[in-house]
Amino acid sequence: MADIDSRTSRAYARNAPDERPLRGYATVLGVFAAAVAAVAGVARLTGRQLPVRPAAGDLALLAVATHKLSRLLTKDAITSPIRAPFTQFEEPAGEAELNESPRGHGARHAMGELLTCPFCTGVWVATGLGAGLVFAPRITRFGMGVAAAVAGSDFLHLAYDAAKKTVS
Structure with missing residues (x-):
């Protein structure tokens, strides 16, 4: 099996500039699938039901909160200790990223x-927030609202900075 895996990896990454860690991707996908299965199992055991149709407000809040939280986790300077075991600093990207x-x-x-x-x-953030809406909707909506407010604040800061530059 290891030979098939390495042959598959080599064939897949033939034109890639660097090695594609297919086994690593499979591990990460497995963790994601196991987490989703665990959440689904707990939901079933506790009698939690998915909504027939998510409310439009929840979807909008979920989208904005997912955007902000995913950028916070992947780009923010303050969360770099979470990423440090897996990443290498390259350069500042501006605006605290x-x-x-x-x-x-x-x-x-x-x-x-x-x-x-x-x-x-x-994808991970939205899945986690979606699970939060099933198990603890009130606190999840509150947290999503805070994240959405921060995202709005970010855009206002950027707009303000851009406006200052056009006036100068």
């Missing part, structure tokens, strides 16, 4: 890619 690159091989590299990609992390 950092550019980092994944380091290591296998699962470590795959985690580094996940933790430096707001699009990738967004």
Whole structure:
């Protein structure tokens, strides 16, 4: 099986500029699938039901909160200690954000890619918030509201800075 895995990896990454850690990706996907299965199992055991149709307000709040939290986790300077075991600092990216690159091989590299990609992390964040809406909707909505307010504040700060530059 290891031979098939390495052959598959080599064939897959033939044109890639660097090694593609397929086993690491599979490990990360397995953790995600296990977490989703655990949440679904607990929901079933406790009699929790998914909404038939999510409310439009919840979806809007979920989208904005997911955006903010995924950027906070993947780009913010203050959360760099979470990413540090899996990433390497490259440079400041402006507006309190950092550019980092994944380091290591296998699962470590795959985690580094996940933790430096707001699009990738967004799936995890949205899934976690969605589970929160099933198990603890009130506190989850409150937390999503706070994250959405911070996202709005971020955009206002950027707009303010841009307006100052056009006046100067």
